[in-house]
Amino acid sequence: MGDRIVANKEQQELLKASWQDLAMIHHYDDQIISLGEFDGIPCLAVDVGNEQLSIDEYETISLRGVYLSDNFPLFQTVARAWQWILFRRTHRYCGQCGSAMQQVKWEMATQCFNCNHRCYPRVSPCIIVAIRKGNKILLAQGRAHRDRKMFSTLAGFVESGESLEQAVHREVFEEVGVKIKNLEYFGSQPWPFPHSLMMGYLAEHESGEIEVDGDEIIEAHWYEPSNLPIIPPKISIAGQLIEETLRLIAQQEN
Ligand SMILES: [Zn+2]
Numbered sequence: 407m408g409d410r411i412v413a414n415k416e417q418q419e420l421l422k423a424s425w426q427d428l429a430m431i432h433h434y435d436d437q438i439i440s441l442g443e444f445d446g447i448p449c450l451a452v453d454v455g456n457e458q459l460s461i462d463e464y465e466t467i468s469l470r471g472v473y474l475s476d477n478f479p480l481f482q483t484v485a486r487a488w489q490w491i492l493f494r495r496t497h498r499y500c501g502q503c504g505s506a507m508q509q510v511k512w513e514m515a516t517q518c519f520n521c522n523h524r525c526y527p528r529v530s531p532c533i534i535v536a537i538r539k540g541n542k543i544l545l546a547q548g549r550a551h552r553d554r555k556m557f558s559t560l561a562g563f564v565e566s567g568e569s570l571e572q573a574v575h576r577e578v579f580e581e582v583g584v585k586i587k588n589l590e591y592f593g594s595q596p597w598p599f600p601h602s603l604m605m606g607y608l609a610e611h612e613s614g615e616i617e618v619d620g621d622e623i624i625e626a627h628w629y630e631p632s633n634l635p636i637i638p639p640k641i642s643i644a645g646q647l648i649e650e651t652l653r654l655i656a657q658q659e660n
Contacts, residue, residue: 410466411484439490444483451487453494469598478641485598490514492600493527501525532602533573534561536647537586539611539628541659543651545635546582546618546626557635558644560623561604574607582626583617586610592650595643606643608651631655
């Protein structure tokens, strides 16, 4: 519904559809996407567009609300649904010839049957990196995190023609003006705000003093583990990178 998700008020569950509900959703026949299974139950996403559904027991929540509910498998399912819906909403016409695009039956793609141009859901690679220097970790406050007073690891989009490692070095230098070394791949996480794939790295400070760009990053400091600011939850890869860096710092101190 718009950019919100319909969920049960009491249990924060998604709308578990009965046959009655299904009779209602047949109006959205061409807006139904199969998502596979969740908890052993077939799972469908139904895009009702900007329609206002009023069903007593249900309310709507944001994708970020699902993320903060701490149910990671549910978040992943909803995140995939949201990205597919967003993809279909934004790929209705062919970017090459302007004809209407059609849904491909056997995979998540849209195709122009006039010129054969095909589109897939957007996935934007992003790097995210936790940097340590002795017993300290670099945490920065992005402009987007200012209201929540949160400090996090550095992150940025990979540019065309760039390797992940080049992107890490470039982003870190652009955002906080330091050089890093000993880059080590940590893991990845799809991040549906709106369609990123975060690829996480651990790194060590090599040289340079912190000098924030003042644009994306408004503040950054080296923090000792005993004196951390507000940091992201562990459900996010940023939270996991911070946790791992703190573990490495503790290990080197023993
Ligand atoms: Zn076309």
